[in-house]
Every structure is written in structure tokens, then in C-alpha cells.
Amino acid sequence: MAPGVLLISPKGHFFAASKEFNSFVNRSRELRSILHYWNGISAALPTVAALTPPAYDLSIIDENLEDIDFSWEGELVGITAMTQQATRAYEIADEFRRRGKYVVLGGIHPTVMPEEAANHADTVILGEAEKSWPRFLREFDAGTQARRYLPEVTEQETMVTIPIPRYSLLSRYRYPVVWIQSGRGCPYDCEFCAASKIYGKTYRHKEIDQLVKEVNEVKRLWKFAQIGFADDNMFLDKSFSRQLLERFAKMNFAWYAQTDISIADHDDLLKLMHECGCRVLFIGFESVIEQNLRRFSGNPIKRVSINRYSEIIDKIQRNGIGVYGSFIIGLDGDDETTAEKTLDFIINNHLMGAQITLLTPFPGSRLRERLSRENRILDKKWSDYTAWNPVIKHPRLSPNEMENALLSIYSRMYDKENSRNRAVYFANICRQLVR
């Protein structure tokens, strides 16, 4: 008889650990709203569930929304972890192993820190699960399973054989956003990001029919949820994007996506995106200081475009799509004036929203290697790696100054005057669009 399988997404932290920041979040409707939207679930565990043969008695727990019952009577526990979830993932793994369960760890953090994860798991699965999870299950049944499964999916492989994730196993939770992964891989290989290392530099994607089925399934299960496309950089393949959007235009759903500034050079795509329900694009501008962008990657797209940032934002937003800009504080070129310059940029360009985070040396990134060499990593507690806590030594800014920079940007960006000005700006755009 096939064993019971329990897949777990451990409780994760968001925002900063400091009392001042949490007190600010509690007072800020906008930041509470950001937190609300980031509470969406990723497609990772529903995808693993879909890769599991139907004979298994399988369930998924999102620990952010439901406590784990450690007296669960199945045999096999699979736990996924991003870095900020790792400490909790290990606690859960240790407890289930103490109770005699077989524990498998997978996901981004165990992929980049396999030795560490192996201290808490019977098996660690590295990389994408599409081949290794079914192989592990077959070998587990035969009693020949390995301690470690190396990545078997290469960046040359397409995603067309990935089954529709079993979102129905999570439909008891009321998510405001459900994240769908349409593609993997990013060519930019930014120093602070491990995505290019984990997924490769070539953008691979699912087929249009696959994505249509996924969207329909999510909308069937969560009629009021927004759909977020979780790709680190969607729309890299402009020809495929056009075909996908033309298909989306025949459907009826509102969605968000993450992409890069190059989308602004394609007016036709922007119009099509708005028509087919795209409401917000998350774009990583990273910094308004040119010197900071030089170090980022082999691809100079951000550095050479910094003088066009305003034009790019205006172009996208005039199409009725809000730009949610992402900026990092704590880059080497930053000083005590950076917070003010970033805030001015956000306000002057009427950004619909912004995510300001502190430079965080995530394991697996080139940034971590460099800052380790330079002996600049101050905090190694994974639960602090939310990207909102100061965990590095900066040449000019103290940890306190970096944290205060975040608070000062957020508090002024969302104060009454700026919120009102932003509302007027977007109302005028929408009025022009309906004329």
C-alpha cells in the first residue's frame, strides 16, 4: 500500500523583525495590504502533488494559515523552504523525524545549502522536482532511496510536460493571490539574486494550453483571487508573450506579473496586456544610483537604461498598468542621501507602489560569496533573511541607518499627501483611457 504523504510550506516571516517597523506596518493600511497579497501560495507544492501518483494519500499544509498536526499518521513528509522559512522547516523536519517519519527537504534553500539541509532530513532533493520526485517515490517504495537527488532538469529542457498543479489540495485556504509559474530562468544573473543559478539563464516556459488550463483551474477554485505570475522575469520571449496575451484576451481574469524594463519598448504588448486583465507589473529598478547598477550583472540593461526609467514608467502606467517598483537599500554605492533620492524618484514618477528592501546576501547568490570574502555578513540567522532586516556590514551606513531608511521611505511614500497625489494621477490616466 502506498504511504500517506504530507507536503508542508513552513511558516515564513515577512517584513522586518524590529518593533518600530512592525508598529509602522500595523498602522499602515498600504503595508498591511502588501502583506495580505504576499500571503498567496506558490505553485511549488501543488506541482509536487501533481507529480505524485494518485495512489498516495496526499495532503498539503500551508503553515502560515494552519497549524501542523504532528500526530499525523502517514509515513512521508515533504517540506519546501525558501531561505526565510529554513529555520522553521528544520524545526518541523526534526520533530517529524523524532516521531519516526521519513522527511524529505526540497525547494530553493535546500538546493543551495544541501549539506545544511541534510542535517535535518532523510533525503534532500536539489533543483527542480519534475524528474527527481517521481524517481525518489519509486525508489522509496522499493527501499532503495538515496540521501540526495541532484538536479535532473537542465535549462535546455522545456516545461511542457509539467502537469497541472493540484491547486484543489489548497482550496480550503482563502488566498488573495494565487501564483502560477509560467516560465523559469532569467538571463540577467544579477549579483544579489540566485534565480539564474537555480533555474538557469535561458528562459523556458509552459505551453499556452497548459497555462490556460492552470488559470481556469485557479479561477474555478478561488473566484475572487488575483492571479500572479511568479516567473522572475515574464515576457522575455516577446513572440511567445504576444501569442499568450492574445489567448488571455479571450479569457476573463485579472493578473499581475514580474518583468523587466524592456517591456516598455513594446507598445502593442502593453495595450494587449491591459486589455487582457494585467493590472500591475512588478519591475526591479534596484537603485536610482548609477554606480550601484554597474556591479549587478553581465547584462547592462539596467545600467544603460537608468536615464530612461522615468520614460519607461510613464509609458507603462499610461496604458493603465500600475508599476510596482523594486528598490534595494544597502548597495555599496549608497550613502545617507540614497533614501531621499529613492523616495523622490518614487514620488516624482507616481509609482503605483514600491517594494524597498535591504540588500540581503541570500545563499546561492554571487553577492553572498563576495560579502563572505569581504567578511561583511553580520547576521546568519535564516529567519532574518526576509530582505527587510539589516544583515550586512555597509561601508557607510550602520544597520540602524539602513532600517531607518526603509521606514522613512515607506512612511512618506504612503503619507496622506502622496497617496492623494497618486490617486489623482491614476484617476486622470483612467479618465483618458475611457474617453
Next chain:
Amino acid sequence: MIHKASAEWRDLEREVKRIVSRIARIDETELAGDLLIREELGIDSLMATEILANCEKTFDIKIDEKMLVEIETLNDFYDLLASLIKPK
């Protein structure tokens, strides 16, 4: 001010639901008046602004965008529109 029991009110509700449904991409039948616009219907600030602009055009009125922050439910929005539309 349009009165709640009037045929105009029912027309107003029908038209607003049609606009909200088209922009938020939610079936009209799901748009109960007491649902919270942001938390339950998932309508974000940009969608709300787009709904505002469409209602302005449809009903030939001007809505102060600052008033959107006060709106919690569709019923609140009907009340706001009803206070701005001149009865026929």
C-alpha cells in the same frame, strides 16, 4: 439623490455591476453589495480608479478620487453615486 426603492436605483446597481464585472473580471452574479471591495472582491486601487473613471463617463458625473478611500463595499459605492447623480 436617487432613492433606494426607485427604478433608477436598480438601473444604477445593474450598470455599476456591469462596469465592476468588466474591470475586476468577476461574474456579475458574485457581486453582492455587502462584500468588502478590497479584502473580499480583491479589487485593488488601480481597478477602483478605473471603475471610477468608467462610472464618471457612464453617469456623466465627476467623482472626487479622494472619496475612494472611504468606500468599503459596493453598497457604499452605490450610495456615493446616488448622491452625485441627479434624478430624472
